[in-house]
Amino acid sequence: MIGEGFVRSIGRSTLFAFREIGGVTLLTGKVLRSLVPPRFDGPEFWRNMYRMGNKSLPIIALTAFFVGGIMVIQAGVFVKKLNAGQLVGWGAGYSIFREVGPMLIALMFSGRVGSNNTAELATMTVTEQLDGLRALAIDPITYLAVPRVLAMTLSLLVLVVLGNLIALYGGALFAMLLLDLEFSTLYYSLVENIGWMDFVHGVIKAAVFGASIAITSCYFGISVRGGAIGVGKAVNAAVVAAAISIVALDFFVTYLLP
Amino acid sequence: MASMSSSPTESAIQSAILLSKVELHLDRVPVLQSLSLDVAEGGRLGIIGPAAGGKSVLLKVLVGLLKPDSGSVKVRGTEISDGDENTLMDVREEVGMLFQNYALFDFLTVGQNVAFPLHRQRDRIRKSSGDTLSDSEIDERVEARLLAVGLAGSGNKMPSELSGGMKKRVGIARATIARPKLLLYDEPTAGLDPVTTSKMYDLIAKDQKETGCTIVAVSSDVNALCTFADDIALLHLGQIRYQGKSDSIADADDELVRQFVSGADQGPL
Numbered sequence: 078m079i080g081e082g083f084v085r086s087i088g089r090s091t092l093f094a095f096r097e098i099g100g101v102t103l104l105t106g107k108v109l110r111s112l113v114p115p116r117f118d119g120p121e122f123w124r125n126m127y128r129m130g131n132k133s134l135p136i137i138a139l140t141a142f143f144v145g146g147i148m149v150i151q152a153g154v155f156v157k158k159l160n161a162g163q164l165v166g167w168g169a170g171y172s173i174f175r176e177v178g179p180m181l182i183a184l185m186f187s188g189r190v191g192s193n194n195t196a197e198l199a200t201m202t203v204t205e206q207l208d209g210l211r212a213l214a215i216d217p218i219t220y221l222a223v224p225r226v227l228a229m230t231l232s233l234l235v236l237v238v239l240g241n242l243i244a245l246y247g248g249a250l251f252a253m254l255l256l257d258l259e260f261s262t263l264y265y266s267l268v269e270n271i272g273w274m275d276f277v278h279g280v281i282k283a284a285v286f287g288a289s290i291a292i293t294s295c296y297f298g299i300s301v302r303g304g305a306i307g308v309g310k311a312v313n314a315a316v317v318a319a320a321i322s323i324v325a326l327d328f329f330v331t332y333l334l335p
Numbered sequence: 336m337a338s339m340s341s342s343p344t345e346s347a348i349q350s351a352i353l354l355s356k357v358e359l360h361l362d363r364v365p366v367l368q369s370l371s372l373d374v375a376e377g378g379r380l381g382i383i384g385p386a387a388g389g390k391s392v393l394l395k396v397l398v399g400l401l402k403p404d405s406g407s408v409k410v411r412g413t414e415i416s417d418g419d420e421n422t423l424m425d426v427r428e429e430v431g432m433l434f435q436n437y438a439l440f441d442f443l444t445v446g447q448n449v450a451f452p453l454h455r456q457r458d459r460i461r462k463s464s465g466d467t468l469s470d471s472e473i474d475e476r477v478e479a480r481l482l483a484v485g486l487a488g489s490g491n492k493m494p495s496e497l498s499g500g501m502k503k504r505v506g507i508a509r510a511t512i513a514r515p516k517l518l519l520y521d522e523p524t525a526g527l528d529p530v531t532t533s534k535m536y537d538l539i540a541k542d543q544k545e546t547g548c549t550i551v552a553v554s555s556d557v558n559a560l561c562t563f564a565d566d567i568a569l570l571h572l573g574q575i576r577y578q579g580k581s582d583s584i585a586d587a588d589d590e591l592v593r594q595f596v597s598g599a600d601q602g603p604l
Binding site: 197200201204205206208209210211212213214215216 | 425436
């Protein structure tokens with residue numbers, strides 16, 4: 078027989094989930110409303126573009142470079158076995174552009190930028206800095222959240238484009254070193270088989286993932302309760318929620334786009 | 336110098352703050368209970384009371400950061416208890432607030448923190464009249480304010496480099512720099528030595544003489560606050576237990592009030 082405690086626990090979890098989904102939806106609505114007409118702090122936007130975008134570039138570049146290499150190593154066994162060297166460029170490009178690039182870079186971005194954003198906003202919340210803004214007649218959503226959402230979305234989009242190119246370069250380098258393939262073979266395999274839609278597919282995913290990381294990280298930062306323990310819990314929740322949303326959105330975008 | 340916009344009912348304002356039967360619960364715990372309060376325009380009200388009595392919560396209600404469950408909250412003639420954001424924004428433009436935990440923006444320098452209300456005020460004025468406060472004027476006012484609170488030359492420091500008392504003084508500088516019409520101070524002298532405490536109250540009084548603003552200050556330093564404020568209210572368990580002239584509080588009829596002011600360990604508290 079199902080115990081009362083179990084039912085209560087289900088009820089509590091359901092209420093919690095709906096409360097969080099409702100909160101994220103409300104924040105998304107407020108952010109969108111602030112964009113038409115645009116009402117957000119310009120200097121805050123550029124400050125965040127620099128620290129979220131520029132400063133993420135080295136780690137994203139390093140990750141992307143090795144991701145390209147890993148893909149070639151994994152494919153190497155079959156390439157040699159089937160003598161399918163002419164497919165390496167296409168295989169690497171297709172998977173990097175459409176799936177591996179946006180997904181891995183987004184997860185990396187979430188870990189570096191999203192968690193930092195949540196910790197920063199949560200600390201500001203528990204130290205009454207958000208109340209301080211409100212008391213100065215400034216809406217924290219337009220001053221803090223909107224510039225961050227825009228900066229994170231645009232940063233991830235640019236980082237994915239750059240990261241994809243670096244991953245391709247890494248893949249090509251490892252293919253030449255480990256599989257003895259010519260650069261021209263890889264190049265023609267890529268350009269003759271990859272279409273614009275493969276590139277656009279990844280870019281759309283990057284924008285969707287960026288917005289999702291931004292909204293969840295801002296939401297958990299702003300809605301934190303409690304002191305230092307609350308900040309830790311908020312960061313944890315934001316990272317988990319962002320990872321789940323990236324995977325779920327990846328499924329839907331892959332399903333819906335050609 | 337540009338002035339802040341006035342509310343349409345300014346001429347009719349007699350009470351800067353008028354609270355009537357305000358009730359507020361936080362996490363189902365009653366924090367303010369049937370609280371009524373009247374603060375005259377240009378007055379100085381000091382709020383004292385035992386810890387967790389609702390003093391800081393009351394200040395947050397006055398600036399609309401907390402919405403009461405019931406009752407009326409009028410700030411400079413405007414009803415804010417319904418929590419309408421546009422109304423609140425208008426009211427907050429006339430309010431300066433010092434938070435108990437300073438609430439300094441840790442991503443800005445001390446100078447940028449103090450200048451923050453002026454930049455916001457400039458943006459608003461630019462939108463409405465086109466007049467602007469120049470960057471050099473803002474810098475001059477920030478430097479003068481930092482000098483007034485004894486922190487000259489600290490403009491480039493980050494809040495994390497300051498002691499608690501210094502942060503408090505930066506908070507006072509930020510709250511007062513835009514010359515608001517209502518100033519709310521939550522523990523303005525906590526963490527300050529007696530000499531600096533006296534200097535801060537002198538500065539606040541001098542500012543008030545120049546601007547004619549209304550002041551509500553919450554403090555645990557009963558003696559210093561009684562010296563500064565015209566009127567004192569004692570808040571206990573979310574209710575005003577005493578409101579009257581600060582110089583007569585020691586002779587109040589209520590034994591609890593007398594005990595709190597004298598600090599005696601025997602009594603109802």
